[in-house]
Amino acid sequence: MIELLYLTASRLSQILELRADQIRDGLLYFPAHKKGRERWFRLEGRLSVLLAERKETPFVFPSLRAANAREGFRRFWAKACKIAGLTMTPHTLRHSRASAWYAEGRTIAEVQRLLGHASLQMALRLYVQLFPETLPPSLPQEQGRKGRTRAVGT
Numbered sequence: 740m741i742e743l744l745y746l747t748a749s750r751l752s753q754i755l756e757l758r759a760d761q762i763r764d765g766l767l768y769f770p771a772h773k774k775g776r777e778r779w780f781r782l783e784g785r786l787s788v789l790l791a792e793r794k795e796t797p798f799v800f801p802s803l804r805a806a807n808a809r810e811g812f813r814r815f816w817a818k819a820c821k822i823a824g825l826t827m828t829p830h831t832l833r834h835s836r837a838s839a840w841y842a843e844g845r846t847i848a849e850v851q852r853l854l855g856h857a858s859l860q861m862a863l864r865l866y867v868q869l870f871p872e873t874l875p876p877s878l879p880q881e882q883g884r885k886g887r888t889r890a891v892g893t
Contacts, residue, residue, distance in 0.1 A: 740800060740812070741819075744829055746786050747778075748836035748854055751829045755808050757799040762790055775855035834865065 744754055753769055761768045767780040767790065782790060790799070816829055833854070840850050851862035 741816075741829075741832070742785065743789055745832040745836050746789075747780055748833045748840075750833065751809065751812065755800065755812065758797055759799060760797075762799075769855065772855060775857050776852075778853065778855040780853075837862070837865070 740754055743749070743757075744751065747754075747767065747769070749769060750772060753772055761770075762782070765782050765787075767782055767786065769778040769780075771777045780786060812829075820827060837850050837854055840853060841847065845853075847862050848859060851859050854862060856862050
């Protein structure tokens with residue numbers, strides 16, 4: 740589940756609610772979430788291996804369908820982070836993956852589409868600031884919070 744969170748840059752609620760009928764024709768479908776857009780992921784590499792191993796049930800993770808699935812996962816997550824010596828939330832994986840996509844050379848528009856953000860400004864605000872060296876030189880720069888450089892107007 741953690742690997743799926745990272746590979747798809749999904750929110751925890753999207754993974755907990757993932758249904759088998761969202762997997763079809765070699766694609767993984769996520770309906771629009773919050774104020775965002777729907778998203779599709781090609782099932783290849785590690786993602787296809789993870790989802791090919793699932794049982795034939797309506798939910799991809801049927802054992803998590805209890806009333807307190809989110810709380811159960813959060814307890815597991817807290818224990819795993821403590822053992823690893825990390826302080827992070829499951830949502831950190833979404834931001835990490837988005838940043839990795841951008842660092843790998845995907846355009847900010849591609850990252851926006853992969854995340855399902857409704858506006859390009861959201862993706863710009865969250866992820867481009869992590870890699871100021873990739874901004875076009877024509878954009879004026881200013882120091883943002885915590886000393887991060889960011890493009891003016893983002």
